[in-house]
Amino acid sequence: MEKIFAMFFSAVSALILASCGTLQDTAEGEIALSVTSQFSDGFLETSAQEEISMNKIKITAGDKSFTAFLYDSDAASAFGEMLPLTLDMSELNGNEKYFYLSNDLPVNSERPDKINSGDIMLYGSSCVVLFYDTFDTSYSYTRLGYIEDASELSAALGSGEVRVTFEKK
Secondary structure, three states, rough: OHHHHHHHHHHHHHHHHHHOOOEEEEEOEEEEEEEEEEOOOOOOOOOOOOHHHHHHHHHEEEEEEEEEOOOOOHHHHHHHHHOOOOEEEEOOOOOOEEEEEOOOOOOOOOOEEEOOOOOOEEEEEEEEEEEOOOOOOOOOOOEEEEEEEOOOOHHHHHOOOOOEEEEEO
């Protein structure tokens, strides 16, 4: 009787978990669960490692390199298609570096309210902005991506103009 109850409980648990993700059979007949989750800012994170690595880029300033991710959007895809890019970025407000591209990118602007250090955004349709400080804003931007660990970004970018390379990883 205990075996039947255990099997019933396992089957019901598997059905419940299946509604939250996808079930896959493993070599030993066990069940593996793959679940997707969501970032706090509303962008969907995928559990497929291949899809994440396709959006991974490398940003280099001076002798420091950073891993960044591009969002799954038309603007970010268009930016990614332009890579590799080496830009002489100008300083603005002690919190960002910017560069005006010669081509316009697709726009889906929003007011983020808060900018985080490491955010990569588009101002208007052609101004790429790399933020190295966290602050509140009332401006509108199109999100392109973000740097995974921006703890040394401010020091790497320094003050004034800086040459920054964006490349596919």
